Amino acid sequence: MDKKTWQWQRTIASQTYLISTARDLLPHKFVQEAFATDAMYWAEPLSDEATRAMLDNSLTLGIYTSDNTPIGMARMVTDYTTLAYLTDVYLHDSHRNLGLGKWIIACCREIVLEMNDLRFLVLLTGSEQAQKLYTRELGMSSLDGRQQPLTCMGARRGKIAEAAASTPRAEDGPTRATGEER
Numbered sequence: 001m002d003k004k005t006w007q008w009q010r011t012i013a014s015q016t017y018l019i020s021t022a023r024d025l026l027p028h029k030f031v032q033e034a035f036a037t038d039a040m041y042w043a044e045p046l047s048d049e050a051t052r053a054m055l056d057n058s059l060t061l062g063i064y065t066s067d068n069t070p071i072g073m074a075r076m077v078t079d080y081t082t083l084a085y086l087t088d089v090y091l092h093d094s095h096r097n098l099g100l101g102k103w104i105i106a107c108c109r110e111i112v113l114e115m116n117d118l119r120f121l122v123l124l125t126g127s128e129q130a131q132k133l134y135t136r137e138l139g140m141s142s143l144d145g146r147q148q149p150l151t152c153m154g155a156r157r158g159k160i161a162e163a164a165a166s167t168p169r170a171e172d173g174p175t176r177a178t179g180e181e182r
């Protein structure tokens with residue numbers, strides 16, 4: 001399926017910036033270098049192959065200066081219909097505090113608002129400052145069972161592996177007979 005490309009332009013402090021979801025504009029090297037920074041403390045540097053797979057399967061907004069130099073990104077993992085997971089919001093430190101962070105989040109907001117059947121836009125954060133930002137810009141609240149009768153659940157790879165070690169494997173077949181197998 002051919003994916004739509006979104007694009008926005010804005011001039012701030014006499015510098016014109018572009019935000020685009022065009023995949024061929026965003027060098028993999030920029031993403032790899034960003035993942036290696038302390039600012040993206042939640043990310044690990046990825047191999048070329050893993051980077052390509054990740055970007056091929058994500059909707060990534062890149063932010064560029066007027067000569068197409070990438071200076072930031074935000075990534076959504078989405079089915080373009082019911083669910084979007086926002087992650088990897090990052091701006092190079094030489095372009096911070098100009099409003100570009102709020103702008104890229106507003107662009108993500110425009111994209112998900114085009115999804116009429118969207119159930120949830122979700123993200124994970126450990127930062128209180130980020131919670132305030134996402135509450136204000138995206139109307140988000142913590143899914144901790146307090147404000148809504150919903151709990152957001154998650155597991156890192158290690159925990160999934162632990163669960164796998166103590167439960168039947170997928171290839172072991174059904175643990176219960178279905179009606180048809182009577």
Ligand SMILES: CC(C)(COP(=O)(O)OP(=O)(O)OC[C@H]1O[C@@H](n2cnc3c(N)ncnc32)[C@H](O)[C@@H]1OP(=O)(O)O)[C@@H](O)C(=O)NCCC(=O)NCCS
Nearest residue numbers: 039040089090091096097098099100101102103129130133
């Ligand atoms: C978060 C980030 C993208 C903000 O970009 P920015 O262009 O500097 O931010 P803006 O100028 O658009 O807006 C600043 C707002 O973001 C908030 N902010 C700044 N740094 C932030 C951070 N690390 N986490 C969350 N919010 C942050 C500020 O409090 C400010 O809020 P205000 O409008 O009430 O003053 C940028 O600081 C960054 O890349 N940080 C490192 C990566 C990171 O922490 N990403 C995830 C955080 S959501």
